[in-house]
Amino acid sequence: MATTDDREALYGGRAWPDHYTFVPALRVADTTWISGTTASGTDGCIEHPGDIVEQTRQIFRKLERLLHAAGGTCDDIVSTTDFITTRENYRHTAAVRREFFKIGRPTSTGVLVAGLLREGAVIEISAVAVLRHAGRGSTEKRLDQTA
Numbered sequence: 382m383a384t385t386d387d388r389e390a391l392y393g394g395r396a397w398p399d400h401y402t403f404v405p406a407l408r409v410a411d412t413t414w415i416s417g418t419t420a421s422g423t424d425g426c427i428e429h430p431g432d433i434v435e436q437t438r439q440i441f442r443k444l445e446r447l448l449h450a451a452g453g454t455c456d457d458i459v460s461t462t463d464f465i466t467t468r469e470n471y472r473h474t475a476a477v478r479r480e481f482f483k484i485g486r487p488t489s490t491g492v493l494v495a496g497l498l499r500e501g502a503v504i505e506i507s508a509v510a511v512l513r514h515a516g517r518g519s520t521e522k523r524l525d526q527t528a
Contacts, residue, residue: 393447395423406447408512413451415508417464418443419499430501433467437474440506441481448510455481457510460488464505466496474504 391406391413406415420439422428429435445455465471471491478486487508497505 389451391447391450393443393450395446406451408451411511411513413448413453413457413510413512415444415447415510417462417505417507419497419502419505421499421502425499427499427501431503433465433470433503434473434477436502436504437477437506438480440504441477444506444508445481448512451510451512453510453512456484457512458482458487458508459511460509461490462507463489463491464494464497464507465491466494466503468493471504 387409389408390404391408393405395405397405403416405418406413408414418440420428420436420443427436428439441455444458448454448457463474497503499505
């Protein structure tokens with residue numbers, strides 16, 4: 382985790398290239414903004430190409446790791462935005478959301494788009510979480526990688 386003033390960058394234990402101009406998540410006070418996330422694996426390739434349900438599950442696993450690094454869980458998410466390239470099977474992603482949202486449900490916006498940056502991605506999700514109960518100052522270290 383890197384800190385600048387009251388801004389805390391969260392990497393979720395992932396390597397993060399220095400040339401990227403954004404971070405996976407940014408915590409300011411109690412609020413954490415999570416960048417648009419796809420179902421990419423550690424090699425950068427999309428897992429489960431074309432399968433919106435499994436891609437959604439993979440994305441929420443990644444969101445969960447990021448939030449865990451900040452002392453939170455998916456139940457701290459208050460809003461999500463889903464960018465989808467297809468309506469096919471999108472309604473089945475609701476069951477995946479229920480797997481991760483145990484206590485309450487966030488607000489959500491769905492946006493149908495012509496395409497996503499990662500080849501094979503059919504969904505990308507960004508989120509906002511409020512971590513009132515989670516303390517700052519996690520011992521997570523940033524892993525540097527040149528790519």
